[in-house]
Amino acid sequence: MQTTSDEVLISRIAGGDRLAMQVLYARHHVRVYRFVLRLVRNEATAEDLISEVFLDVWRQAGKFEGRSAASTWMLSIARFKALSTLRRRPEEELDDETAGQIEDHADDPETALAKKDKGSALRQCLTKLSADHREIIDLVYYHEKSVEEVAEIVGIPEATVKTRMFYARKKLSELLKEQGVDRGWP
């Protein structure tokens, strides 16, 4: 089946085509939402943010030059908006929320039982990583971004992308070890 490329959709959006906007939204909104949600850890905030992200796409479409993939461009916008929101959010609210989330997982008897399962232990540890580490792991594994694309989204050199990913994985292994899962690495 033939589909219109993201680049073509964006050039139509630049001309005010609302249908093209709907198509682009339908194609990307879930991934952008999940990326933002992992950063802000609040569903309502994440929903508000994706409306803002796509509104920026509507406004900035004429400036999109197609040098990077449209999804990379959108994730960059999403990241900027998520971090701005986090900066505006009161410190105590963030701490309570983060603590609450970790506590919820830890107190859940099902989760405790599932710790025996390496997969769920891994998923639980993924939620406990720092924002920087969560972000890079998601970008590489879930959003399938190359070293160059991650560097563009996060705004760091490519060498730093590789080392940050390495340390994120190392931290993940350490968290797993604390839960009794020794992977024999690092």
Place this chain on the structure above:
Amino acid sequence: MNSKQEAPERQDIEELLPWHAAGTLSRRDAQRVEEALARDPELARRYALVREEFGETIHLNETLGAPSARALEKLFVAINAEPERRQVASLNLGSRISEFFSSLSPRTLAWSASAAAIAILLQAGLLADIMLKETKTSAYETASAPTTDPGVGAFTLIRFAPQASSDDVTKFLEANKLSIAAGPMAGGLYKVRVAVTGIPKGEFARIVKKLQEDKVVSFIAATE
């Protein structure tokens, strides 16, 4: 090569493993990783760990759900509040060409090619006819060929359904006594003449509504 010399290379390759698992390395780097994995069992074991992380990260993200319809509604409320903007041309020739071809399904493309071939044949016939007539008359004529006024009549803009074959489109045009006046234009639209003279508004709206119900039509709008 001793182990001290191997260590930096292993570190270098190990850093690439997550991208290798995700399939986002260049062909050259992917080849380097493949070769290293084949000769280094410890690296291969670590790659298995990377693949576990890869799978579980996807699993975790997939459990995050999706935003409600509220996000889309909010977006379009904001877009509708934005100042109206004029249609602008695509960024460059490449985008325009890409835009044009992407608007056509393979069938429509094939149909367009057939229509173009027919148009060339018709033009050839018309020119031959003019030349034959010229031999029969010595009266003065302008340099342009005699035509009916292309701006006269009632027109619609139509985008044909992607699944419509050239036969479907031809039958649709014949059955409704329509002719294509221009196109394909941006967005795969064709300017189609509904009547050779102007027709009352109500009658025109009725015809457009009737045409809209045909499965061959994916979009139709009255135009000047």
